[in-house]
Amino acid sequence: MKIAVVGTGAMGSTYAGLLSAAGHEVWAIDTWVEHIDAINRDGLRVEGASGDRVARLSASTSTGDPGVCDLVIIATKADGVTAAARSIDPLLGPESVVLTIQNGLGSAERIVEAIGPERVLVGIAGGFGASIRTPGHAHHTGWETVRIGELAGAVSPRLRAVVDVWRNAGFPAEVAENVHRMIWEKFICNVGFSGICTLTGLKMGEVTDNPDAWEVGAGCAREAWEVARALEVGVRFDDPVAHVREYGRAIAEARPSMALDHLAGKRSEVDVLNGAVPVQARKVGLRAPYNEVVSALVRQRETQFAT
C-alpha cells in the first residue's frame, strides 16, 4: 500500500517507521525541515517498546511530492488537523482513505469540515508515550492498541483493510464500532495525566504514586467520566480512577505530549483535553472544578510561550 503520514512528529514517525518496515511505500510529510532532512539522509529510527530499527523512506515538507496514496494518515496535533487536511488534495485519488489520529475532542469534526465525511476514518492511539529524541529519531515507551472506526459506525471493507495494514505492521489494532465512545474512553485517560504531569513535571507513574498529584489527576479523570455518563456516551468502565491508574502504570516512565510540549516551550492541546471538560460539563449542567483549575494553570503558563 502507498501511505503518506502527514505530521510525522512523535506518533507520526512511529507510525511511518513501522509501516515502512512492514514493506509499505511510506512518505513522511512534516513542516519540520531538520527532521525531514535527517530522515532523507539517515533514515527514520524508531526505538522503544516495538524494538529498534531504521526505516528507509521518503520524506518531504510538501504534500505535492508523493503523488496519489491509498492511505493518508493525519498525525498532527489537534490544532494542525484543519491545515493538514486542506493540504492533502494532491495525495487523494478516487479510492484514497484519510485516517486522522489525535487525542482529545473535536478532530473528527475538524476534518469533516475541511474535506467532507466520505473518505474519513478516525483513529485513537492508546498508551505510546512517544517523543522525538533528535531529528530523525523517535522513541515510544508503550505500544498499546490503535483503534480505528468509520465516522458513521458501520464496519466497512475499507475499514477492515486499513486495520489489517496496522496489524500486519505489528500494531495491536482493532476495529472500533463506536467512534464517539472510543474518543471519550481515551479522553478520560488523557485528562487524568496531561494537565497534572505538565504542571508538576512528574512522569505518569510518579503521578499515580504521589497522593497529592494523584488526587488532582484522578479528580480530572472522574469529572470527565461523569460528563461522559451524563452525555450517555456509553463508556465501558465503571471505575474511572482504577481504570486511569492502570492505564498510567502501563507506561509509568512516559510523559504526556502536553508535558513534552511545555518542555519544548510550545503551546499544548489543553483546549481539547483538560480545557474541554468544563465546556462539555456545562452542556449537561455539571461543573468540572479540577479541570477548570488545571486548564487555567496550563493556559497561564502558555502565555509565556512564543508558539
Ligand SMILES: NC(=O)C1=CN([C@@H]2O[C@H](COP(=O)(O)OP(=O)(O)OC[C@H]3O[C@@H](n4cnc5c(N)ncnc54)[C@H](OP(=O)(O)O)[C@@H]3O)[C@@H](O)[C@H]2O)C=CC1
Ligand atoms: N505522543 C504520544 O505518546 C501520543 C500522542 N497522541 C496524540 O497524537 C497526536 C500527535 O501527537 P505527537 O506526535 O505527540 O505530536 P508532535 O507535535 O510530536 O507531532 C506533530 C507534528 O506535526 C507537524 N505538523 C503540524 N502541522 C502540520 C502540517 N500542516 N503538515 C505537516 N506537518 C504538520 C508538527 O510540526 P510543528 O511542531 O512544527 O507544528 C509536528 O512535527 C496528538 O493529538 C497527540 O495528543 C496520541 C497518543 C500518544
Ligand SMILES: CC(C)(CO)C(=O)C(=O)O
Ligand atoms: C497519555 C499518553 C502519553 C499515552 O500515550 C498520550 O496519549 C499523550 O501523550 O498525550
